Amino acid sequence: MELAGTGGPEVLVxxxxxxxxxxxxxxxxxxGGCGVxxxxxxxxxxxxxARAGAVLGHEIAGRVVATGFGVEDxxxxxxxxxxQRIPCGVCADCSDGLTTLCRQGPGFYGEDLPGGYAEYVVASPLNAVPLPEGIDEATGAILSCAVGTxxxxxRSAGVGTGDIVVVTGAGGGVGVHTVQxxxxxGCRVVAVTGSPDKADELERLGADRVAVRPDARALRAAVGEVGGRRGADAVIEITGGPTFATSVRALAPRGRLVLVGNTEPAPLPVEPGLMILKELRMHGSAHADRGDLAEVIDLVLAGAVTPVPAHRWSLAEASSAHSALDARTVTGRAVLVP
Ligand SMILES: [Zn+2]
Ligand SMILES: [Zn+2]
Structure with missing residues (x-):
């Protein structure tokens, strides 16, 4: 499937x-599977x-059916x-182990190179992790982006046992796994979602409280109910703009906000006084690297996190999967299966 242009789901052809x-x-x-x-x-x-002719899809698992010269047996x-990114393996960032920052390699699927809304993709031992028996490819596809992110x-927020963590966009593909x-x-989790019908599922996945479209006061109240009188130790901000201002206000002194998602790209409002007086910390976190993906696989095998691949569509139904995503009717991650 490729983009015939940009616009609604119908541009996937x-x-x-x-x-x-x-x-x-x-x-x-x-x-064998590609997450949407x-x-x-x-x-x-x-x-x-992405422009017309691009093949989207960066959440991929499958089987190696051919190897180029020099690949180990x-x-x-x-x-x-x-x-989702193939690094070069030799630049300064790669040498420091910071492969998510590499801009010298083949790059990011769906943008720099054709992605997984297809029957075949190229990959590299630098971005591949063996998938054990017991994890099928549709599930394997979502491990890097939807779980590893x-x-x-x-990890970058430095959370530990007893910390209070707010997860926004909690009902989405990254959110349901971050909650788990x-x-x-061992954190106490406040899940923020825009969809009241996802609340029961989020509680089942481990949320101590679910806040549906909370304003700043309601979110602080939810954080208080799980013991965070001074606020939340960390916010994993998966939606970005729509929830950012509310999230910042929910933080305890020295709280950390990690920006992960950017669903409505636009500048965000920062209140310097709040940042300074509460000594808040705010940073971004990109996609998982190979080490994160390997750890995710171990966590899945240990039963610590259960991947939630939502409805599976055939590759030819990519536009239907996108319609469902646009309508926010998907809990977990939609997967295309060739
Ligand atoms: Zn590199
Ligand atoms: Zn993704």
């Missing part, structure tokens, strides 16, 4: 491409760099989950 040939050091992966991310919807609407025939954000992970790490 079938297309035929030659099967890519893996370059030296690369893997050819037959796609909010990022894809932004790209489809034209809010990101052992990859061919393996089932793998992929990180939250893991990385929680925070619960697993």
């Amino acid at each position: 079938p297309a035929t491409w030659p099967v890519p040939r893996p370059a030296p050091g690369q893997l050819l992966v037959r796609v 991310c909010g990022h894809d919807a932004l790209a489809r609407r034209g809010a990101l760099a 052992g990859w061919l025939g393996r089932r793998v989950a992929l990180v 939250g893991l990385r954000a929680l 992970l925070a619960h697993h790490f």
Whole structure:
């Protein structure tokens, strides 16, 4: 499926491409599943760099069916989950282990190189992690973005047992897993969602309180109810603009806000006085890296987090999956299966 232009779900149209040939050091992966991310919807609407002819999809798992020159034995025939960016492996950032910052490699699926709304993608041992028996490819597809993003954000917030964590966009693909992970790490979790019908599911996944479209006062009250009289220790901000101002007001002194999502790209209002007097800290967290993805797989096998792949659509139904995403009727992550 490719973009015929930018706009509504109907711009996703079938297309035929030659099967890519893996370059030296690369893997050819037959796609077994590809997650449908909010990022894809932004790209489809034209809010990101993707243009007509782009093949979206950066949440990919499948089987290695060919390898380029120089790839070690052992990859061919393996089932793998992929990180959404292929790094170069040699630049200064890669050398420091900061592969999410690499801009020298093949890049990000769906933007720099054709993505997973397709039967085949190229990959690399630098962005692939073997998928164990017991995790199917539709589930494996969502592990890096929908689960690993939250893991990385929680780690960067430095949360631990007893901390109070607010998760916004909690009913979405990243949110449902961030709630589970925070619960697993022993945090008390306040889940913020725009959809009242997702509340029961969020409580089942480990949320101690669910706040539906709270204003600043209601969110502080929810945080107070789980013991956070001074506010929340951390906010994992997955929606960005729509909830940001409310989230900041829910933070305790020295609270951390980690920006993960940007659903309505626009500048955010920062109140310097609040930041200064409460010594708040705010930083971004990008996608998972290969180490995060490997840890996610271990956490899934240990039962600490249960991936929530929502409805599965066939690849040809990509526009239906996007319509459902636009209508916010998807709990968890929609997956396209070829
Ligand atoms: Zn994604
Ligand atoms: Zn690099």
